[in-house]
Amino acid sequence: MPRPALLAVSHGTSDAAGAAAIALLVRRVAERLPDVDVHEGFVDVQQPDAPSTLAAIDGPAVIVPLLLSQGFHVRVDLGRAARPRADAVVTDPLGPDRRLAGILARRLDExxxxxxxxxVLAVAGSRDPRSLPDAEGMAALLAVRLGREVVPAYLAAREPSVPDVLLSHPGAPVATYLLAHGYFYDVTRRVADSAPVTEPLLDDGEPPVELVDLVVDRYRAGEAELARAEA
Structure with missing residues (x-):
């Protein structure tokens, strides 16, 4: 029996380097799952959008949000797209996860x-309250990994803002908790002023192996959930 398709859904970006980095991540995931039909979709900015891509998939599908926290896009946009289909499931987003802490620690070294x-952990920010414990959980995981204080700060929608936290911790490095280059990375660079700022989780090189592993693991968890529902 064929395995469910994987629909990898990112936010979408108008930044060419960011879009290329995410596309490369999806290709590396597809190489790890050669017997799985892998598709790419978006919730904003880019096309094809997630509902259209899902509608074109004939058979079961696992939707993996290439997003870093719970929130409107995961639970409303993707949840609404999957709801009419008994053979589609939306997995957890990518964060928080210890593997992301490892990538963030490496970016700080770099x-x-x-x-x-x-x-300072720079988070995009969301008005959805479900995103808050995920951001704080990621800060806690990175603090354990580094053995030092990690303060979550937000680029939009929530407080404290990155500039406000940097006022309290002048000179502190900013760990960019974003998937790739794009609007919020540009904001991070601007508001951080002279503070050191890391690259996002995806830079212009190969995607970190831990990130590929994480997407594959999310897919496998969704695949198991579909199998349980079918049983």
Missing amino acids: AGAEPVGPV
């Missing part, structure tokens, strides 16, 4: 951040 003192 940025030349000092190994002492607090770190």
